[in-house]
Amino acid sequence: MPLQQALASPQMRPEGLAGAGRRFVIVLVATVLGLSTVLAAYFYVQQQEYSRFSFQNLVWEGVQLRNEHQAFRAALVEALGDLPGASMQEVVQRYDILYGRLDLLETGHANLTYQSDPRIRELLLHVNTVIRGWDKLVAAYAAGDREAGLRIAEEARAMDPTLSAFTAAINLIGAKRVDDARERMARLYAALIAAVVVICMLVFGFAFALLRQLKMTEKAHLDLRNMTVDLEQARREAEEASRAKSTFLATMSHELRTPLNAILGFADIMRQGLFGPVGSQRYLDYLDGIVKSGQHLLSLINDVLDMSRIEAGRIELRETNLDIGLAIDQALSLVAVTAEGKGVTLQHSVPPGLPQLRADERLLRQILLNLLSNAIKFTPEGGHVEVAAATLTDGGVAIRVRDTGIGMSDAQLRRIFEPFSHGDSLRARETGGSGLGLPITRRLVELHGGQIHISSRKSLGTTATLVFPVARAVTVGAVQ
Amino acid sequence: MNWGMKGWGRRLWAVLLVAAVVAFFGKGVSEASEALPAPQGEVILTVSGLIGRGNGKDAAGRPQASFDRAMLEAIGTTEIVTMTPWFPDVMRFEGVLLRDLLDKVAAQGSSLHAVAHNDYAADIPVEDARRFDVILAMKANGRTLTLRDKGPLFIVYPFSSDKALRSDVMYYRSVWQLRSLEVR
Numbered sequence: 285m286p287l288q289q290a291l292a293s294p295q296m297r298p299e300g301l302a303g304a305g306r307r308f309v310i311v312l313v314a315t316v317l318g319l320s321t322v323l324a325a326y327f328y329v330q331q332q333e334y335s336r337f338s339f340q341n342l343v344w345e346g347v348q349l350r351n352e353h354q355a356f357r358a359a360l361v362e363a364l365g366d367l368p369g370a371s372m373q374e375v376v377q378r379y380d381i382l383y384g385r386l387d388l389l390e391t392g393h394a395n396l397t398y399q400s401d402p403r404i405r406e407l408l409l410h411v412n413t414v415i416r417g418w419d420k421l422v423a424a425y426a427a428g429d430r431e432a433g434l435r436i437a438e439e440a441r442a443m444d445p446t447l448s449a450f451t452a453a454i455n456l457i458g459a460k461r462v463d464d465a466r467e468r469m470a471r472l473y474a475a476l477i478a479a480v481v482v483i484c485m486l487v488f489g490f491a492f493a494l495l496r497q498l499k500m501t502e503k504a505h506l507d508l509r510n511m512t513v514d515l516e517q518a519r520r521e522a523e524e525a526s527r528a529k530s531t532f533l534a535t536m537s538h539e540l541r542t543p544l545n546a547i548l549g550f551a552d553i554m555r556q557g558l559f560g561p562v563g564s565q566r567y568l569d570y571l572d573g574i575v576k577s578g579q580h581l582l583s584l585i586n587d588v589l590d591m592s593r594i595e596a597g598r599i600e601l602r603e604t605n606l607d608i609g610l611a612i613d614q615a616l617s618l619v620a621v622t623a624e625g626k627g628v629t630l631q632h633s634v635p636p637g638l639p640q641l642r643a644d645e646r647l648l649r650q651i652l653l654n655l656l657s658n659a660i661k662f663t664p665e666g667g668h669v670e671v672a673a674a675t676l677t678d679g680g681v682a683i684r685v686r687d688t689g690i691g692m693s694d695a696q697l698r699r700i701f702e703p704f705s706h707g708d709s710l711r712a713r714e715t716g717g718s719g720l721g722l723p724i725t726r727r728l729v730e731l732h733g734g735q736i737h738i739s740s741r742k743s744l745g746t747t748a749t750l751v752f753p754v755a756r757a758v759t760v761g762a763v764q
Numbered sequence: 765m766n767w768g769m770k771g772w773g774r775r776l777w778a779v780l781l782v783a784a785v786v787a788f789f790g791k792g793v794s795e796a797s798e799a800l801p802a803p804q805g806e807v808i809l810t811v812s813g814l815i816g817r818g819n820g821k822d823a824a825g826r827p828q829a830s831f832d833r834a835m836l837e838a839i840g841t842t843e844i845v846t847m848t849p850w851f852p853d854v855m856r857f858e859g860v861l862l863r864d865l866l867d868k869v870a871a872q873g874s875s876l877h878a879v880a881h882n883d884y885a886a887d888i889p890v891e892d893a894r895r896f897d898v899i900l901a902m903k904a905n906g907r908t909l910t911l912r913d914k915g916p917l918f919i920v921y922p923f924s925s926d927k928a929l930r931s932d933v934m935y936y937r938s939v940w941q942l943r944s945l946e947v948r
């Protein structure tokens with residue numbers, strides 16, 4: 285059965301489902317946030333690193349140093365060889381330019397990198413010392429000392445391999461830097477791809493879970509609809525059965541009453557000796573028994589009939605505006621004989637100005653009679669039964685029936701509205717009755733939109749209170 | 765005496781009038797196309813190419829402007845305080861605004877080909893000179909620049925004033941030991 289499956293299936297528990305979904309979303313969001321943060325930080329660091337590094341500066345400065353050195357050397361050699369166009373001024377200028385390069389190597393940004401490599405540092409120190417040392421020689425050569433010029437030329441040639449090594453070394457650093465950068469980029473891309481893959485997987489997982497959940501919701505919805513249909517069907521069947529039972533009971537009760545009335549009628553005729561006396565006193569006693577039992581049976585059948593009518597929904601209220609005091613008086617007059625026979629005093633207190641009650645006259649009388657006969661039944665000789673009515677603060681009306689009878693225990697009180705239950709089985713035997721009186725009374729009160737409350741203390745008496753809502757109260761004089 | 769005085773007065777008036785006319789037209793002429801004065805001292809910069817005013821001709825016969833230090837200083841100098849990749853500290857450079865120089869020679873091109881004494885060359889968009897206070901620095905921290913310290917002229921951008929200027933391309937355009945500019 286789909287209903288049972290649906291209820292038994294663990295995924296169907298909505299709290300569990302929501303919890304898992306929430307956890308999943310939290311994990312997803314946390315992962316994406318975490319990855320984004322790590323990636324952003326990583327990119328930032330890499331970017332900072334990259335922006336500090338300038339390959340051009342690093343290698344260019346070294347290459348230019350060598351170029352200036354060569355240019356100076358060429359100018360010097362040309363001047364020494366008295367080549368046409370060569371001039372002393374050119375030599376001095378080229379030396380100045382070369383000299384300027386030395387400062388740059390010491391103060392520029394590339395310097396830090398050069399200083400970090402011991403071999404380059406050593407080469408640079410050598411180059412610096414030698415080239416700065418030419419300052420005086422150049423001045424001497426410019427002043428006409430040819431020997432000084434020759435010495436510079438010699439040293440300049442010897443310097444060539446050193447500068448060559450220097451440029452090679454910084455080129456190597458640059459290449460390494462580029463390689464590092466490339467490797468870093470590769471790592472960065474790998475991390476990026478990994479992050480994308482992870483996020484993709486999470487999103488796929490999320491989508492999958494969502495789809496599954498959707499499907500499950502759909503299934504649950506379908507099951508629920510089926511279940512509703514099933515329940516509706518079951519309810520209809522149950523109602524049908526209940527109605528059939530009630531109809532059966534009502535019909536049966538009605539059918540039972542006809543022969544019972546015949547029995548009671550004939551027994552009464554015989555007891556009264558309408559067609560001649562009954563021979564033996566014993567037969568008279570038996571006739572009494574037949575009439576008593578028959579009347580008891582009749583009241584039982586009436587109760588069952590009422591109950592089944594109520595259950596079958598066959599009772600329709602014929603509502604009129606009733607004077608509560610009058611209704612109470614009428615009910616009291618009906619039980620006056622019984623009460624007097626038992627030695628129970630009846631009292632009533634109805635204040636003036638009570639609103640009228642919109643109710644079915646016959647049913648209200650039945651309600652009051654039920655309560656009163658119960659009260660009288662359970663009140664010993666010398667006790668009294670009191671009926672009172674009052675307007676409630678919310679405008680509703682209350683009617684109270686109080687006795688000084690034997691009362692009930694809490695346990696009895698709890699079962700009092702269950703059909704076919706008596707206070708206890710002993711009492712049932714003592715008092716007789718269908719056990720339907722209070723259940724019927726309650727149904728009738730409820731049909732009027734009212735409530736019944738019963739409170740009781742063992743051997744102190746019982747109080748039954750009827751409460752009708754304000755909608756039932758009709759202020760006297762008002763047009764209804 | 766009176767008459768004589770009058771005669772002198774007339775002559776004076778005439779001289780003043782002629783002088784005023786000459787001054788007026790002469791000024792007009794000098795504003796429009798009068799050649800730059802010839803450099804008196806050592807030439808430290810030559811500007812050639814698409815220029816409207818010069819003080820000589822280049823090899824191809826086009827106008828060419830040669831400047832000595834005094835002529836450049838006469839244009840007016842500006843200071844830039846900036847960090848550079850070539851010095852460990854912030855430096856105070858002093859020199860001629862490039863756009864003032866270009867105006868002085870009535871330059872018309874869009875690009876400058878800057879050549880240094882060590883034959884380094886770079887192309888500088890004229891727009892740089894218009895947008896930024898680019899100077900031809902002649903002094904750094906109050907000291908006149910020589911060949912040994914990137915002189916006599918050093919193209920300096922105000923690097924510290926704009927992040928866009930702190931790039932390798934701008935550093936590449938910062939020609940030092942500048943010798944000549946060709947307007948293209």
